[in-house]
Amino acid sequence: MSSTLKCLRALSDSTRLRIMALLERDELSVNELQEITRMGQSRISTHLRLLQDAALVQSRRDGKRTFYKCNDRADKAAREFISLAA
Structure with a gap:
């Protein structure tokens, strides 16, 4: 499946x-x-996992907490879609 379609x-x-x-x-x-x-928490985590699988978000650990942000390398078409939808 293409990365754009997955996103x-x-x-x-x-x-x-x-x-x-x-x-x-x-x-x-x-x-x-x-x-x-x-x-x-479980619902949020499920959604974040799906977004990570599509390479739309990235995470980093800081002690016991995990922080998430948009992946700067996410598919260009998907990022444009997010900008339009937001």
Whole structure:
């Protein structure tokens, strides 16, 4: 499957699109995303895993916390779609 199609499939969900819009602005942890979206940890983590599998987000560990941000190397078409949707 092409990377563009994989990215667009990951972004077809409104929750993942909202998470991407938040991560476009700032690097956030799962806890911070929980507070903003009012969703459970497992639901947020599932969405983040799908976004990571599509190479749309990247993560870094800082102690016990993991922070997520938009992948600067994400597919150009997908990034344009995120910008338009946000």
